[in-house]
Amino acid sequence: AQSVTQLDSQVPVFEEAPVELRCNYSSSVSVYLFWYVQYPNQGLQLLLKYLSGSTLVKSINGFEAEFNKSQTSFHLRKPSVHISDTAEYFCAVRRYSGGGADGLTFGKGTHLIIQP
Amino acid sequence: EPEVTQTPSHQVTQMGQEVILRCVPISNHLYFYWYRQILGQKVEFLVSFYNNEISEKSEIFDDQFSVERPDGSNFTLKIRSTKLEDSAMYFCASSDRGTGAETQYFGPGTRLLVL
Numbered sequence: 631a632q633s634v635t636q637l638d639s640q641v642p643v644f645e646e647a648p649v650e651l652r653c654n655y656s657s658s659v660s661v662y663l664f665w666y667v668q669y670p671n672q673g674l675q676l677l678l679k680y681l682s683g684s685t686l687v688k689s690i691n692g693f694e695a696e697f698n699k700s701q702t703s704f705h706l707r708k709p710s711v712h713i714s715d716t717a718e719y720f721c722a723v724r725r726y727s728g729g730g731a732d733g734l735t736f737g738k739g740t741h742l743i744i745q746p
Numbered sequence: 747e748p749e750v751t752q753t754p755s756h757q758v759t760q761m762g763q764e765v766i767l768r769c770v771p772i773s774n775h776l777y778f779y780w781y782r783q784i785l786g787q788k789v790e791f792l793v794s795f796y797n798n799e800i801s802e803k804s805e806i807f808d809d810q811f812s813v814e815r816p817d818g819s820n821f822t823l824k825i826r827s828t829k830l831e832d833s834a835m836y837f838c839a840s841s842d843r844g845t846g847a848e849t850q851y852f853g854p855g856t857r858l859l860v861l
Contacts, residue, residue: 733781
């Protein structure tokens, strides 16, 4: 079984400041790692994912996340946040699957609050 | 851009009643999923569906739940006899593959309140 821990339920940050949203996972098998974002009144949208290769992955809107296998972490960062980044951010894992369709295992989410 | 849609956006029902939540996945997708999020808790996987049958299901998905693809476009979740603890946001998702690496695309959710 897998589990995901997001240590911060809320993170308030001033606009244009850097932010880090923490995510740790536990799994007895190899997993893929995801960050999803949920804007108010919308569904979850994929922000970025780590499958293999370079441990640093980037999204088109300036977010990046680094996979650290030894620390079983996949923290999300942005060097300078904008008001429009206000949303709920969910870290998730999914095990390698050979033909079934496993669900994602999510953390509880972190509410990113951008203050002007 | 294609998207997953869900109806209704909100549903209120009495305990013991049956409810059907509806989803229209992205048209060329083959795998379909239901998740739920009880207020203040994690988003939890319920079930996945492929080739007209359940592919995987969690411990939450007991006999009171069922899924169906009644036609070529809809994907439904039925709760036979609702309980107070079924109150949650229910998300539908779809993907084009089932390898684990592909992106699952989520709908906006249906908020179910059981009184």
